[in-house]
Amino acid sequence: MATDSVSIALTGSGGAGVMTAGQILLDAAAKAGYYGLMSRSSGPQIRGGEAAALVRISTKPVSSLDDRYDLVVAFDWQNVQRFADELPMNGDSLILTDPAEGEIPGAIAAYGARVAAVPFAEMAKTIPGGRANMIGLGLVAALIGLPVEPIVEVLAAALKKKGEEALKASTAGLNLGAETAKGIAPISQLSAAPTTDVPHWNISGNEGAGLGAVRGGVRFCAAYPITPGTEILEWLAPNLAALGGTLVQAEDEIASITMCLGASFGGVPSITATSGPGLALMIEALGLSVASETPVVVVDVMRGGPSTGIPTKCEQSDLNIAVYGLHGDAPHLVVAPNSIGDCVFTTQWAVHLAEHMQTAAIVLSDQAMGQSRAIIDRPADLAFMARRLTATAVEGEAYQRYKLTANGISPMAIPGTPGCMYTSDGLEHNERGTPSSTASDHQKQMDKRLRKVMQHDYGNHWADIEGEGEIAVITWGSVTSPCVEAVERLTAKGAKIKLISLRLLLPALPEKLHAELAGVSKLLVVEQTHGAQFHKYLRAHYELPETVDVLNRPGPLPIRPQEVETRLAAWM
């Protein structure tokens, strides 16, 4: 039977090459015109560890994993039971297992999937230079209805450096795998790929954040590596340089953020990227950004917390520190992309906002979006650029860096501009910038810094809103995708549900959200935290409907569409 979405897991360990196979599968699906997504799970070893490539191929854009896997291909079972929680299956699912690798671990067998034995290792030996993962790939493609030509195309490009023999061996493996499919009971096959004029991109959330930054005008980055944010910095290193900008590796996160402040003071839009522990270190400097009114953007690719936590897994538990973490009353900006593709837009938007309002913007991305690749429609070009309000000397007027203005934004002199030298200061100050501890100056500057972010017109980007109904779902970040799918399924059955995904978390805009919640009597809050941080944030800043239910769970497991669907169904 035809289906819009298939989910495949390729698992194995040390050298089985499941990640490569998964990547090739996704790339091939993209060439065939499909959308899709690939996530990864691995053990703690740097090499040789157990690994799972989690691939979803779809006729529509997807940004998260489905409820279950249609197909799990296991090249071996070494420690793979660690992933049991992440490989939900049911009676319609199919496990392909190499009998030479022994019993299927109990936790995985417990799902009740069908099993087919495929002697991958033995089959690989029949091909000179043959590898089990290529056989698996050919087998998967045939089972799900993906033509083999795009796979060969991808392989040819990937193996160019390794020469003819390698390509020959891989292609032979693919074909052998495809042949083997004929002897296996079928699973759902993909419907035809959509035809579209919009070019498709293959991109990860982290790459998207990097791209959004440079699209927005960033030309300086100071970097300190941390899982799962490092790829943003690694993408920026060559690409910033290619655009005439600079990336420098710093000695720690505090150095990273303060280097960015220095570069920004010098007039160059700057960014850094980190995860929870790094953001915690950067907090003091973000306060300096706010108080001295020096623009800066930090991307926090959230991971399991607290402390060192679970570095390779997703969670949404940095909401509190991003919104409330600065000491003092320090109005700033917090935005959150809600899909892999949205990482491009939201980061670009953050650069624009930070530069315009001369403050700190935190972009809350997460591991699920950051380290997953998706096939998306090419993101539209948008006019959100860094456009800082700068100052030049005015005859007869002493320059006032922190001049009180109606919208709170003061022209900022860029070093090199004659006649408006000033000292930027984290100390409270008067309009000129001279340190001041008077009640009047503090009140006025605090009012100004708050007014700055409150008076801005954020347009329609503060949230993505779909549907209408008395029942609503509110969420943010990567949890948006499973909510979208859940609501789609229920709407297809006739339900009327509104979905709100907040992109702008700070400042809170009660008027806008209240307008959207007018007429909503039941609200489901969905988030990936242990402490229901998002629910508490909503209660702190907004009036909520009478009936509120909260679906919250910490990482490491993703929230799946089925869970949201079940919760909503209770109200129908």
Added chain:
Amino acid sequence: MNQFDAASFLAHALAFETEAAERYDDLADTMETHNNAEVAELFRRMANFSRMHADAVKGRAAGTELPHFKPWEFQWKDAEGPEVAPVERTHYLMTPYHCLQLALHNERRGRDFYREVSAANTDAEVKRLADQMAEEEQDHVLVLEAWLARTPEPQPDWDQDLDPPTVAD
């Protein structure tokens, strides 16, 4: 001390009088900031005197192009010019007596500078100028000695502050 030509000599004289004035002004400012109004006022007057002396040197130098010396190229006996009040000889509770003592110290050094230039230099013009200016400085010295003599000496506990230091940052 090296030989000077007239232009270099005048450049030195102008430099130390000008810097003396700036220094006295800075000290006046800092005394004001530290609420020592009496001494601030005195330093302000000293600054004005130094400016007058600098103007006098400019008058003598009229028509002569004076060479530029980098700050460390001047031939001073001490670290700074002879009439430039050393910052370390100030205290936020200093009394007018201390201030005049400091000014007297500076004027004596100024006078001695000119005397030494005169003694060490063979150029007749330089000697003439140095002698004249040494005499003028001696007049300043006498004025300050008299002033000091009629100024009350500081109490033994002049630097006692009943309050401990506070913090600003």
Added chain:
Amino acid sequence: MTAVTPTYAVKDYKSDLKPIWCPGCGDFSVLSSLTKAFAELQRAPETCAVVSGIGCSSRIPAYTNVYGFHGVHGRSLTAAAGLKLARPDLTVVVTGGDGDGFSIGGNHFLHACRRNVDMTYIVMDNQVYGMTKGQASPTTAPDWCSSKLTPEGTGISAIQPLQLALACGANFVARGFSGDPNHVAKLIVEAVNHPGFSFLQILSPCVTFRTEQRGWKDVVQKDKIAAATSNVAEALAILAEDDGVATGILYAGKRAPFQPNNKASSDLDRIERKFVA
């Protein structure tokens, strides 16, 4: 010696803000040295920047008429590095004290010497935390007992900033004394003109919490470590005999400054094409 009238006078580098330092503080002299040095260098005030952290000496930027950045405690070197890397056209000077620079800022000091970005770091060393009322700093002797926080003394060896700077790769290392502001002005001019990371340790007495430092002027020996060698081993050997109060330019190295000079070789369109599926 020239007779050319300079475009910028010393006063063009001073702001109208009056310092709040205690009368007698060595920082007054360093401020004077800095403005004299700028005047000797004749760099347009709008092209100069002074970056500082937190502490008495970190107040300097506001007392100058150049661009200033008064950041948070201990992080001046990284802010300055970011500024210089993004704006290599600017003259960047960093000022601060021994606590700001060697305690909380210690890690950044290490890496700043290593990184060798072209800038000049002036530490006004008074071996105490003045602004917070007199605690021991990393350059305080272990037996100094006048702090309430460490009434028995710290018992910990003081760090040796010049050794540290040399070991970590600073390209210019010198010591000065605020009691000789004209000499300090010379050191600053040489430091700014020397490429790479220039480090100046300026002994600058704290007359409120280390009154005994008024005695420094009697023991400081001018130009006693003026080796200006480009050989690190030689410089370290000189420091082995150092009494901590000898001044001069110890080391002037030949490391190339770190300054990526990326010219645009691509554009967004070409970069984005790599994402096409």
